[in-house]
């Protein structure tokens with residue numbers, strides 16, 4: 001399930017290139033970084049660095065492990081990706097061009113369900129304003145069991161067997 005994308009002025013690639021050039025010591029946009037950025041922004045996903053390393057390999061792209069880790073950190077710093085801390089693992093997902101949303105995480109099958117809640121956003125704005133707090137965003141993760149796993153867990157009721 002993917003939420004509708006948000007219209008943005010620049011492509012992720014242009015925005016990343018601009019970020020690299022704006023560093024106090026400007027950095028080159030390498031071919032490996034380009035392959036990674038194009039791959040990551042081709043579809044919305046929640047992934048960790050190890051998933052990505054495997055997928056890039058399967059896609060026939062040669063991006064070194066060190067480059068994957070370094071580039072993911074830069075993409076977060078550039079505002080293109082954001083981190084999601086789930087248990088012991090750090091996941092990444094699109095921040096740029098993707099709407100604010102929250103997550104339900106199933107602890108049995110690891111499914112991640114995204115949802116949006118204008119009521120929750122309004123509530124958080126109110127809380128921040130009461131504290132004169134300037135928010136740079138938030139991450140809400142609700143842990144539990146998804147509908148499929150709940151069904152699998154519940155034994156058939158007697159009535160269903162008649």
Ligand SMILES: [Zn+2]
Nearest residue numbers: 106109146149
């Ligand atoms: Zn589940």
Ligand SMILES: [Zn+2]
Nearest residue numbers: 093101103114
């Ligand atoms: Zn998400």
